[in-house]
Amino acid sequence: xxxxxxxxxxxxxxxxxxxxxxxxxxxxxxxxxxxxxxxxxxxxxxxxxxxxxxxxxxxxxxxxxxxxxxxxxxxxxxxxxxxxxxxxxxxxxxxxxxxxxxxxxxxxxxxxxxxxxxxxxxxxxxxxxxxxxxxxxxxxxxxxxxxxxxxxxxxxxxxxxxxxxxxxxxxxxxxxxxxxxxxxxxxxxxxxxxxxxxxxxxxxxxxxxxxxxxxxxxxxxxxxxxxxxxxxxxxxxxxxxxxxxxxxxxxxxxxxxxxxxxxxxxxxxxxxxxxxxxxxxxxxxxxxxxxxxxxxxxxxxxxxxxxxxxxxxxxxxxxxxxxxxxxxxxxxxxxxxxxxxxxxxxxxxxxxxxxxxxxxxxxxxxxxxxxxxxxxxxxxxxxxxxxxxxxxxxxxxxxxxxxxxxxxxxxxxxxxxxxxxxxxxxxxxxxxxxxxxxxxxxxxxxxxxxxxxxxxxxxxxxxxxxxxxxxxxxxxxxxxxxxxxxxxxxxxxxxxxxxxxxx
Amino acid sequence: xxxxxxxxxxxxxxxxxxxxxxxxxxxxxxxxxxxxxxxxxxxxxxxxxxxxxxxxxxxxxxxxxxxxxxxxxxxxxxxxxxxxxxxxxxxxxxxxxxxxxxxxxxxxxxxxxxxxxxxxxxxxxxxxxxxxxxxxxxxxxxxxxxxxxxxxxxxxxxxxxxxxxxxxxxxxxxxxxxxxxxxxxxxxxxxxxxxxxxxxxxxxxxxxxxxxxxxxxxxxxxxxxxxxxxxxxxxxxxxxxxxxxxxxxxxxxxxxxxxxxxxxxxxxxxxxxxxxxxxxxxxxxxxxxxxxxxxxxxxxxxxxxxxxxxxxxxxxxxxxxxxxxxxxxxxxxxxxxxxxxxxxxxxxxxxxxxxxxxxxxxxxxxxxxxxxxxxxxxxxxxxxxxxxxxxxxxxxxxxxxxxxxxxxxxxxxxxxxxxxxxxxxxxxxxxxxxxxxxxxxxxxxxxxxxxxxxxxxxxxxxxxxxxxxxxxxxxxxxx
Numbered sequence: 010x011x012x013x014x015x016x017x018x019x020x021x022x023x024x025x026x027x028x029x030x031x032x033x034x035x036x037x038x039x040x041x042x043x044x045x046x047x048x049x050x051x052x053x054x055x056x057x058x059x060x061x062x063x064x065x066x067x068x069x070x071x072x073x074x075x076x077x078x079x080x081x082x083x084x085x086x087x088x089x090x091x092x093x094x095x096x097x098x099x100x101x102x103x104x105x106x107x108x109x110x111x112x113x114x115x116x117x118x119x120x121x122x123x124x125x126x127x128x129x130x131x132x133x134x135x136x137x138x139x140x141x142x143x144x145x146x147x148x149x150x151x152x153x154x155x156x157x158x159x160x161x162x163x164x165x166x167x168x169x170x171x172x173x174x175x176x177x178x179x180x181x182x183x184x185x186x187x188x189x190x191x192x193x194x195x196x197x198x199x200x201x202x203x204x205x206x207x208x209x210x211x212x213x214x215x216x217x218x219x220x221x222x223x224x225x226x227x228x229x230x231x232x233x234x235x236x237x238x239x240x241x242x243x244x245x246x247x248x249x250x251x252x253x254x255x256x257x258x259x260x261x262x263x264x265x266x267x268x269x270x271x272x273x274x275x276x277x278x279x280x281x282x283x284x285x286x287x288x289x290x291x292x293x294x295x296x297x298x299x300x301x302x303x304x305x306x307x308x309x310x311x312x313x314x315x316x317x318x319x320x321x322x323x324x325x326x327x328x329x330x331x332x333x334x335x336x337x338x339x340x341x342x343x344x345x346x347x348x349x350x351x352x353x354x355x356x357x358x359x360x361x362x363x364x365x366x367x368x369x370x371x372x373x374x375x376x377x378x379x380x381x382x383x384x385x386x387x388x389x390x391x392x393x394x395x396x397x398x399x400x401x402x403x404x405x406x407x408x409x410x411x412x413x414x415x416x417x418x419x420x421x422x423x424x425x426x427x428x429x430x431x432x433x434x435x436x437x438x439x440x441x442x443x444x445x446x447x448x449x450x451x452x453x454x455x456x457x458x459x460x461x462x463x464x465x466x467x468x469x470x471x472x473x474x475x476x477x478x479x480x481x482x483x484x485x486x487x488x489x490x491x492x493x494x495x496x497x498x499x500x501x502x503x504x505x506x507x508x509x510x511x512x
Numbered sequence: 513x514x515x516x517x518x519x520x521x522x523x524x525x526x527x528x529x530x531x532x533x534x535x536x537x538x539x540x541x542x543x544x545x546x547x548x549x550x551x552x553x554x555x556x557x558x559x560x561x562x563x564x565x566x567x568x569x570x571x572x573x574x575x576x577x578x579x580x581x582x583x584x585x586x587x588x589x590x591x592x593x594x595x596x597x598x599x600x601x602x603x604x605x606x607x608x609x610x611x612x613x614x615x616x617x618x619x620x621x622x623x624x625x626x627x628x629x630x631x632x633x634x635x636x637x638x639x640x641x642x643x644x645x646x647x648x649x650x651x652x653x654x655x656x657x658x659x660x661x662x663x664x665x666x667x668x669x670x671x672x673x674x675x676x677x678x679x680x681x682x683x684x685x686x687x688x689x690x691x692x693x694x695x696x697x698x699x700x701x702x703x704x705x706x707x708x709x710x711x712x713x714x715x716x717x718x719x720x721x722x723x724x725x726x727x728x729x730x731x732x733x734x735x736x737x738x739x740x741x742x743x744x745x746x747x748x749x750x751x752x753x754x755x756x757x758x759x760x761x762x763x764x765x766x767x768x769x770x771x772x773x774x775x776x777x778x779x780x781x782x783x784x785x786x787x788x789x790x791x792x793x794x795x796x797x798x799x800x801x802x803x804x805x806x807x808x809x810x811x812x813x814x815x816x817x818x819x820x821x822x823x824x825x826x827x828x829x830x831x832x833x834x835x836x837x838x839x840x841x842x843x844x845x846x847x848x849x850x851x852x853x854x855x856x857x858x859x860x861x862x863x864x865x866x867x868x869x870x871x872x873x874x875x876x877x878x879x880x881x882x883x884x885x886x887x888x889x890x891x892x893x894x895x896x897x898x899x900x901x902x903x904x905x906x907x908x909x910x911x912x913x914x915x916x917x918x919x920x921x922x923x924x925x926x927x928x929x930x931x932x933x934x935x936x937x938x939x940x941x942x943x944x945x946x947x948x949x950x951x952x953x954x955x956x957x958x959x960x961x962x963x964x965x966x967x968x969x970x971x972x973x974x975x976x977x978x979x980x981x982x983x984x985x986x987x988x989x990x991x
Binding site for chain 1: 552
């Protein structure tokens with residue numbers, strides 16, 4: 010006879026048996042401020058975090074962002090396989106390093122850098138345009154300082170000339186690296202940097218003039234050619250040799266495909282460096298940018314570091330060191346997969362969707378379109394009646410449908426304008442554009458009906474300040490004059506229809 | 513009768529990837545190709561080239577995490593299209609970062625009240641974290657000097673010569689002078705006494721390292737704090753300390769909780785730690801924690817609204833992926849204190865196994881200490897015939913990537929091999945490594961030294977070949 014034994018389950022021992030949602034982890038409050046003492050099972054950890062993240066907005070409906078939100082599954086596979094490769098280990102991962110170099114060369118030639126067929130271009134992959142701009146700015150600052158030292162002139166007050174429409178990373182660069190930011194103010198109807206005013210502001214302490222190809226606010230391309238011509242004329246007069254940097258964060262992957270005849274890149278002799286975001290119209294997920302220099306002379310050797318503690322000599326000029334390799338590989342994948350015709354097709358589609366959006370908005374008769382047709386595929390629009398509240402309310406109403414459309418005020422001189430902006434990315438096709446327009450129409454209806462009938466009855470008070478000359482301790486007296494509350498006429502429709510609730 | 517049509521040669525979707533012409537075409541290296549290619553071909557081509565990269569898990573040089581649980585991979589892939597900086601659109605992701613900051617601040621004993629939020633930020637790595645911390649010190653010092661009416665154009669920072677390259681980057685890019693305390697033979701970290709001697713009125717901070725890159729040692733932050741407090745009392749300069757705990761920050765609280773190195777020491781104003789080292793997350797995340805709000809000047813913080821709502825930001829990078837922040841939070845709640853402690857204890861154990869195995873060969877000096885980051889740094893007792901670089905080269909043949917490097921001044925004559933014990937370096941791998949190192953030593957012993965003079969070289973080469981040929985008795989080749 011075989012004696013069978015029944016196992017008594019211990020308290021809490023069935024952690025691997027119970028399903029995730031029946032385990033006690035789902036009841037315990039989540040640790041917020043202090044590390045929990047005990048471990049929990051990986052399924053529970055996954056589920057808990059996954060569930061909380063459901064409350065984040067959907068990235069693809071985020072119409073505020075230029076940053077890519079969709080890539081092909083094959084690329085996702087490549088990215089996941091590379092997730093444990095630390096990009097900084099160039100000696101250990103030579104192929105990954107070479108992919109970066111190939112991307113740099115491809116982009117440099119896309120921007121018509123004056124490099125010969127087999128010559129290696131000068132550039133680097135970064136974590137985004139912020140880092141790229143800081144590196145470019147550093148190179149300009151150091152070159153300018155060296156030049157001034159050689160001339161025996163003071164070099165403590167460098168400045169940089171840009172438009173007031175610059176993205177925040179230029180202000181960061183200026184503040185963190187102690188360079189003065191001289192901004193060309195915008196004006197009504199001119200929402201980008203005016204080249205004439207910019208060149209006027211250039212002085213002997215200017216390390217460079219930064220032009221933007223694809224302004225964040227309205228998507229417009231600045232006239233880099235005009236800037237180049239005016240600055241060349243000024244340089245001849247003054248002998249200062251002030252260079253240009255083009256912030257092509259958005260426009261760098263648009264202009265070469267849609268507007269190849271537009272001269273904005275290294276074809277203009279004063280342009281010494283260009284940055285572009287791989288994660289915007291480079292069609293890669295967030296986390297990669299590129300900065301390209303015209304030639305080796307434009308990148309001072311003293312800024313480059315050589316280290317050997319990982320085993321072999323590795324030159325490095327970046328602010329970040331260890332980082333993932335996935336985005337660099339994804340960028341090369343896109344170049345290889347799409348090629349020139351692929352990128353051109355994608356950009357053309359984006360412009361089409363932008364056109365449909367723009368025409369739909371114009372048809373409502375309520376909006377002024379601020380963005381131009383030529384530029385980054387986005388539509389920036391404001392209410393014809395210039396109302397700040399309406400724009401904010403519309404943004405809030407659209408959020409209810411799931412769309413995230415930012416409403417923001419323009420910079421100095423134009424603060425009365427509130428603008429809504431929809432960025433058209435690769436994954437915003439015609440069906441989505443039409444759906445968005447229908448939601449805008451619905452939202453406008455709601456906006457109109459709610460503005461005609463205020464829900465809160467208005468009460469007005471009149472306060473009288475009377476001076477009492479006879480009392481030294483209390484020279485003023487405040488009186489509230491009684492006033493009738495204003496009656497508000499509002500009809501509230503009674504609920505009609507169903508009398509039985511849904512059970 | 514149905515006429516059937518055969519698909520033509522040019523129909524690319526029919527061909528299997530390796531039958532297509534894409535595998536024959538030369539890869540674009542310098543110029544963007546004109547035409548698109550199918551996504552399967554693009555994937556395969558790149559995947560195949562990447563096979564020639566080293567295997568990340570056999571990369572013994574790196575501190576950076578090379579393995580995470582599949583559940584975490586799932587979370588990371590799901591978040592790959594979230595741009596972290598859109599704080600208004602992804603409020604939960606932003607909150608996960610804030611929770612991590614608070615947990616790490618508490619781990620480092622930041623002086624916070626019950627429901628007070630910590631001051632800190634997630635970065636792309638310790639490099640960015642150190643630059644932010646350094647910027648904060650520089651600005652605070654400049655403001656103080658301006659108030660006092662004293663010159664503020666020559667800031668400097670005092671560190672050991674064993675600092676990682678990002679401190680030198682910070683110094684060069686942000687125009688701060690780097691005053692390095694030289695190492696000496698047998699003493700491979702910053703000497704607190706010499707460091708405090710070098711402090712002057714232009715010093716913005718003294719940087720101590722918890723977990724030196726070269727040999728994993730923890731610097732004596734407490735002694736530094738005590739000596740610096742005394743000097744500050746004499747001079748009135750109020751010089752603060754920053755602790756670069758890139759490696760050690762996720763080790764010391766679990767293995768050496770009684771070691772005082774963090775905010776328990778009053779002069780420590782900021783600490784950085786790499787989430788992607790012993791924080792056990794893939795490459796791409798670091799943390800910088802400040803003691804209090806006063807230690808982070810408000811003027812460095814930016815407020816932007818072009819994404820729709822007010823967002824305060826103090827980082828060098830702006831747009832970046834959210835995956836690593838989520839992965840860090842996953843690790844903190846999945847493992848908890850006991851989980852991290854278990855892992856660190858395992859790493860320590862395996863480091864001991866490796867160290868003892870190496871000592872048993874009798875050929876190595878162990879340069880690393882037992883207390884510190886779980887790594888083993890060693891050099892050859894006798895490197896007259898073959899040096900550590902050759903050992904490293906030969907080990908590559910077995911698949912191991914084990915770098916050799918020279919120490920900084922004044923110990924440049926010492927060359928060291930370093931094995932970093934990460935979470936995924938098990939005891940079996942440690943034992944295997946010892947075996948392979950022994951094989952390499954045998955091979956090197958037989959080989960003539962590069963330093964032999966020509967005649968001896970020729971003689972020993974000839975002798976070696978003779979033996980080699982004699983061993984090969986086979987007359988039939990393998991078919």
